[in-house]
Amino acid sequence: MTHPMVPRLWWITRRRRETHDTFTVELKPSNGSSEFRFAPGQFNMLYIWGAGEVAISISGDPNAPGSLIHTIRSVGAVTRLMQKLKSGDEVGVRGPFGSCWPIEQAVSGDVIFVAGGVGLAPLRPAIYHVLAQRKRYQRVVLLYGTRAPADILYARELERWRARFDAQVRVTVDHAAGGWMGSVGVVTHLIARARFDPARTTAMICGPEVMMRFTAMELEKRGVPAKNMHISMERNMKCALGLCGHCQYGPSFICKDGPVFSYERLKPLLAIREV
Amino acid sequence: MKTMNNAVIETRPQFVLERSDFNRLIEILHEKGYQVLGPRLRDGAIVYDELESGGDLPAGWTDEQDGGTYRLKKRNDEAIFGYAVGPHSWKKFLHPPQVRLWKARRKDLKIEVAQEEQPVSKKAFIGVRSCELHAIAIQDRVFLQGPYQDPFYKLRRQNAFIVAVNCGQAGGTCFCVSMRTGPKVTDGFDLSLTEVLEDVRHYFVVESGTELGAEVLAALPHNAANEKEKTSAEEVVKNTAAHMGRAMDITDIKGLLYRNYEHPRWENVAARCLTCGNCTMVCPTCFCMTVEDTTDLEGEHAERWQKWDSCFTTDFSYIHGGSVRSTAKARYRQWMTHKLATWIDQFGISGCVGCGRCITWCPVGIDLTEETAAIRGSEAPGRKEDPHGNGNT
Numbered sequence: 001m002t003h004p005m006v007p008r009l010w011w012i013t014r015r016r017r018e019t020h021d022t023f024t025v026e027l028k029p030s031n032g033s034s035e036f037r038f039a040p041g042q043f044n045m046l047y048i049w050g051a052g053e054v055a056i057s058i059s060g061d062p063n064a065p066g067s068l069i070h071t072i073r074s075v076g077a078v079t080r081l082m083q084k085l086k087s088g089d090e091v092g093v094r095g096p097f098g099s100c101w102p103i104e105q106a107v108s109g110d111v112i113f114v115a116g117g118v119g120l121a122p123l124r125p126a127i128y129h130v131l132a133q134r135k136r137y138q139r140v141v142l143l144y145g146t147r148a149p150a151d152i153l154y155a156r157e158l159e160r161w162r163a164r165f166d167a168q169v170r171v172t173v174d175h176a177a178g179g180w181m182g183s184v185g186v187v188t189h190l191i192a193r194a195r196f197d198p199a200r201t202t203a204m205i206c207g208p209e210v211m212m213r214f215t216a217m218e219l220e221k222r223g224v225p226a227k228n229m230h231i232s233m234e235r236n237m238k239c240a241l242g243l244c245g246h247c248q249y250g251p252s253f254i255c256k257d258g259p260v261f262s263y264e265r266l267k268p269l270l271a272i273r274e275v
Numbered sequence: 276m277k278t279m280n281n282a283v284i285e286t287r288p289q290f291v292l293e294r295s296d297f298n299r300l301i302e303i304l305h306e307k308g309y310q311v312l313g314p315r316l317r318d319g320a321i322v323y324d325e326l327e328s329g330g331d332l333p334a335g336w337t338d339e340q341d342g343g344t345y346r347l348k349k350r351n352d353e354a355i356f357g358y359a360v361g362p363h364s365w366k367k368f369l370h371p372p373q374v375r376l377w378k379a380r381r382k383d384l385k386i387e388v389a390q391e392e393q394p395v396s397k398k399a400f401i402g403v404r405s406c407e408l409h410a411i412a413i414q415d416r417v418f419l420q421g422p423y424q425d426p427f428y429k430l431r432r433q434n435a436f437i438v439a440v441n442c443g444q445a446g447g448t449c450f451c452v453s454m455r456t457g458p459k460v461t462d463g464f465d466l467s468l469t470e471v472l473e474d475v476r477h478y479f480v481v482e483s484g485t486e487l488g489a490e491v492l493a494a495l496p497h498n499a500a501n502e503k504e505k506t507s508a509e510e511v512v513k514n515t516a517a518h519m520g521r522a523m524d525i526t527d528i529k530g531l532l533y534r535n536y537e538h539p540r541w542e543n544v545a546a547r548c549l550t551c552g553n554c555t556m557v558c559p560t561c562f563c564m565t566v567e568d569t570t571d572l573e574g575e576h577a578e579r580w581q582k583w584d585s586c587f588t589t590d591f592s593y594i595h596g597g598s599v600r601s602t603a604k605a606r607y608r609q610w611m612t613h614k615l616a617t618w619i620d621q622f623g624i625s626g627c628v629g630c631g632r633c634i635t636w637c638p639v640g641i642d643l644t645e646e647t648a649a650i651r652g653s654e655a656p657g658r659k660e661d662p663h664g665n666g667n668t
Contacts, residue, residue: 001426002390003376003377003390003391003425003426003427004423004424004426005376005377005566005579005581006376006377006388006390007388009386009388047568049381049386049570049574049577050568050569050570050574050577051568051570052566052567052568053566053568075595075596076595088384089384090384090386092386092388234594235592235594235599236591236592236593236594236599238564238566238584239564239581241421241422241423242421242422242423243417243418243421243423243425243562243564244563244564244565244566244581244584245562245563245564245584245586246563246565246584246591246592248609248613248617250612250617250662250663251616251617251620251621251663253621256422256423268661269662269663271662272536272537272662273605274599274600274601274602274605275536275599275605275609
């Protein structure tokens with residue numbers, strides 16, 4: 001029996017710079033084998049030779065399983081080394097792990113995506129899916145906030161989505177120098193300007209914990225039920241199998257019960273510090 | 276999963292093994308290819324280690340335990356299981372502190388990963404207490420009954436032969452009666468023993484729990500136990516149950532802790548806690564581990580290891596930007612709330628078996644029975660909501 005801690009090896013076929021600290025890698029299996037099937041919101045454990053393993057959400061198109069795409073922000077020892085990866089390098093992959101965005105539960109209602117910073121990456125598979133099956137949903141809203149114009153992730157795609165007549169896409173930045181003619185302010189300020197029917201809206205929220213919490217509170221004020229809001233949590237993860245204990249959040253293991261949770265379930269814990 | 280709590284205790288045939296024949300048990304297990312592990316004296320404590328023969332057993336020794344205190348003492352008799360539990364638990368053999376998971380080599384940028392071959396080693400554990408059997412059953416749930424299994428743990432578990440012992444003496448920090456995990460061994464063993472010491476006679480009342488156990492027993496000189504011997508064995512356990520060093524009220528313990536994440540007692544305990552992690556190391560159910568990836572200096576060979584970890588380190592909850600639980604308060608609260616409350620939601624059972632090790636081996640004598648009682652005794656009135664919305668066990 002293969003130990004679930006043994007990774008499979010994948011080649012990097014493309015590497016793209018997204019922002020100064022964020023990049024996207026596209027992977028193909030080294031042994032030429034099959035497709036990579038995953039559900040939007042799930043993650044993989046990526047291993048870089050000798051240095052270690054990190055949990056990274058899958059940010060590609062779930063309906064194009066021929067390649068595996070990860071967008072990574074270099075913030076730690078392992079991800080900083082990953083930033084140096086180039087085409088032809090090999091990495092280890094274990095996954096996919098975890099729960100997914102409620103894309104089926106959202107069908108025939110309005111969908112609102114709220115993303116903060118690199119939090120747009122774990123939401124992108126769900127956005128791809130909803131836009132690909134646009135007719136199954138009512139209104140589609142994407143609100144994206146990031147620190148500065150230079151930090152806008154997937155800028156070209158955002159522009160493309162924004163050009164559609166069937167989606168409301170708004171982008172804001174925390175601060176900007178001259179030359180930025182767009183919105184300035186935190187992402188929660190965009191909620192008031194979005195058009196959606198709160199009672200029949202499914203919200204998918206991903207970003208820093210405090211951003212997700214305030215977004216959910218704001219949406220709740222607009223009348224979106226807590227059970228229809230979903231957030232994606234981040235904690236230290238060593239195994240992704242529910243065996244190492246690191247990612248516990250109250251009674252939940254982020255790796256196997258999450259990372260996507262209903263806000264209703266986590267709401268009381270989110271108000272307590274250092275859980 | 277067999278539940279050992281409140282299980283109907285079936286009557287198994289009981290036999291008598293004389294003390295003079297006891298060492299034969301170890302020989303037979305050796306002959307059957309087992310590495311025999313059991314209690315022996317080392318470094319001023321009774322630890323679990325390899326036994327060459329019955330002579331290695333801590334005959335005539337006992338321990339005195341209290342919060343932050345452990346001391347060996349001579350007994351007035353030659354009992355070989357006349358102590359409570361020491362700093363070791365069987366976890367060190369079933370879920371070892373360090374395990375290599377795989378090795379890899381890289382040549383011309385091509386990586387080859389080879390899973391670690393696990394040698395099938397048969398281990399016999401001598402002197403497993405009821406609380407420890409429950410602890411093993413709890414780790415079985417963690418490692419074998421979730422969506423992912425630890426195949427190495429499974430292998431080690433399958434190859435363990437368990438000789439359980441009914442406790443003849445309660446330790447100063449024992450509270451298995453409160454946790455309903457002892458002192459009587461009910462299930463999960465190959466052989467169980469009750470050590471009986473009379474004025475002139477020293478013997479064991481033995482039951483077998485598996486066919487393998489029966490096979491080992493058959494190879495030992497033994498007789499059917501008579502009523503008097505059975506009663507004597509029963510008295511031993513009853514006496515132990517009546518002398519628990521500690522007690523814990525576990526009524527709605529999950530709800531209690533879920534309602535009290537913000538209780539001021541956490542600050543109080545944090546002022547004493549050194550966050551050393553001793554409690555997690557000695558705990559027979561604490562399973563947390565970290566994963567370490569390494570390479571050799573040439574960068575051609577890499578390995579992955581799993582190692583015991585403790586929720587008392589700041590590294591444990593580190594994500595970019597800092598530790599989630601940076602304060603001692605948050606880390607103690609995580610440990611105790613996990614052990615006694617969230618564990619129930621995660622695995623359907625408490626993570627505490629009442630062995631008392633965390634109390635004994637805490638350098639400052641923090642006592643979770645005292646901490647829970649303090650929270651229970653000063654719960655803010657009207658604090659009836661718990662953050663998980665399901666307070667009642």
